[in-house]
Amino acid sequence: MKWTKAELLNLQDNQIEFDEIVQFDNQNFDKDDRLKGLKDVHVSGTGAFGHSRDTFEFDLTIDGIMICPCAITNELIEVPFETYSHEVFSFVDTDEIDVHVVKNEIIELIPVVFQLIHLEVPLKVVKEGLAEYPQGDGWRVMKEEDYEKSKASQIDPRLAKLKDFKIKND
Known part of the structure; x- marks a missing residue:
């Protein structure tokens, strides 16, 4: 999920649609206490080029399963999630909040997707039906x-x- 400005300018109707399953490297979770892994992450959406502002805007839908430790037993639990987002990428420097400035004229969506998933991680997860406490x-x-x-x-x-x-x- 990486595009150059030239690729985006050559799109028909200046729009792109995507629907992909994304894998994340286990190294991303080594130092994370609340998120131990991700699986079945599905990213879909559309993007459109805004010539007037030299921006590319995405509407994203992200869903999948995050693996989080139980707050009581520390067992790993699968927690389903789904999130929606509107992300704006600018090819020129801007001071606007919530706008990603593109470097080297390449848009990389995976780091943004990872950040959006991180915002969905619950502060505390407890295993359902926990009968015996430690x-x-x-x-x-x-x-x-x-x-x-x-x-x-x-x-x-x-x-x-x-x-x-x-x-x-x-």
Whole structure:
């Protein structure tokens, strides 16, 4: 998914359509804590050349499956995603926000697609139907409901002596 300005200028009706399956190298995920891989990434869309502004604009649809670690067990979980985006590439320098300035008159869409996928990565993923939470020597992970119940049944140590207090009526 790489085009030169010359290729784009020679397009019929100054438009392009694409529909591709994209692979990402595993090195992209080595230093990432929230995203451990991608599979079945499908990128489709259209692009049109804007002669007046010397820009090329894409409307993208990206879907696939991201592999994320479970926040509780650290098991890898497959999370489906889908995102849409409108991206503008400029062949001249610009100060506009959200416009990609093209270098060497070559538009590379894959890095932009990777950034858009990264924006969709959830902050926390928990495996569905998790029955047993991890535990170890002197610690265990609790459900929030269980924690609230145990906290409600505990007596504040500063008020514990009042439990033994009895009122005498004479």
